[in-house]
Amino acid sequence: MKINPDKCVACGNCTYVCPMGAIYIDPVIYRATINRDECVECYACYNGLSQEHLNPTFVRTVRKMFQMMRIRFDPEPDVCPTAAFEPDELTWPRVVRRAFSDPRVPHESTGVHGRGTEEVKTNDVSGRVQVGEVGFTIEFGRPGVGVRFRDIQQMCWALAKADVRFEKKNPVTSLMTDVAKGDIREDILEEKVLSAIVEIKVPVARTEEIIRLVWEVEKQLETVVALGVGTRCDEHGEDHVVGPILEKLGYQLDRAKTNIGLGRITNTAEPKPVQEPAAV
């Protein structure tokens, strides 16, 4: 993302809306400026701010007059008065930042808008997580901290060492050079993204082991981690297996995403999947 210095009037609205806090008013040039190393190309500034198309010279003059009179200028806080944001032509590896940070851009690897895949949201038709299995979504960087791939790689290494299988249709997995080892391509390790999700699936008996492993690794990371744990309910819609394990580990279970099982396979070209045997 770029800010056109000919248009910017240094109103400062954009400095608040940047999820990474990467925009500041440069005191020398007196224009909003982006710290490119911290910017994750999420486009929150460009997409989220409403745009006026006022004459920059006029706006600067008005602002100067108000400032001289010590009158507080109180414009709408979600507006760029001169439409000063201009998208950059992103090239590799920087383009990875946008793919993981701007939710409106679908990942080529998954076709899904966002950073993850369908996980348990479509479990009623995909059968991804069966009874006796647990699906983990390990999200890095959210909310509002961001993450570099070198941190994600540390977790991937530890998980790979523990012999877990990474979800194939996942954007992070698609950037691995060696999935068995959890190696992520070297040229993107320093790239910062708003968040990224690693997805794995293990037998329910390994739930505690995986959580303890995540606890151990996350201490070494420079970011936050949000864990999601997905499981298949029994025929009565109950989960008497995974929830109690999580509570035993000290988690207070407040919120969940509940798939209510209304989906069915309707594509004409796709044969119904063979039910996988439940893992132990």
Add this chain to the structure above:
Amino acid sequence: MTNTLHRFGDAESFHDDFVVFAIASKGKNEQGALPKLRRFLEMAVSFHPVNLGDAIHGGALRPCRKMNPTSHWDRDTKPDFQAVISGLDAPTTVAAVFDNRMAAEDFVKAVKDADLGLSVNVSTSIDGAEQCCYAAGIPRHSVGYSLGFEGKTEKLPDSKVMLLSTMCGHGMVSHSLAKKMIDWVKEGRRTPEQAAGYLTRFCSCGVFNPKRAERILEDVARGKSI
């Protein structure tokens, strides 16, 4: 995408927060899904949602690409549900947000009866979702628990800011803007409704709950401990 899962707050704080969303699965039921997704959104309107959206175009309150300067004094904070419905042009995740359990329950019942064949999820407190399923006579199929935030949590802001900013799971509502809105409401510079409107416009998929935001902003402004 876990954009509704990791909202900050305890179960009680979700008493006015019910996100019901529908999604087609690639390779399973995305063929012919567009009219069904649109039907889902159309049906939601009669149950008085507080937001409606799709993951490509955004929610019912959107930023304006060519804003008239006079709108500074007359900003529209009314959600435009019809724009969301008519703007849906490709299969994606669509969501309806409700601020009370009765509406969510009734909507879930209606979606079940409509038999759209899409995967439907309810994102709220665990009890809240169970009650929606119970009311509709549906056993839960799968559940995805949120275990909250861990790791370098010292990099996170205070809980009041988190209650607001995590309502956009894609992270488009910045902590700084949430903090600024809290301050502005405290100072009386904007009403909770106006401040919630500013935050809502940044959510790019329409799952932000402006009514919950209003309630939080009002509570914080009055010094209520959260």
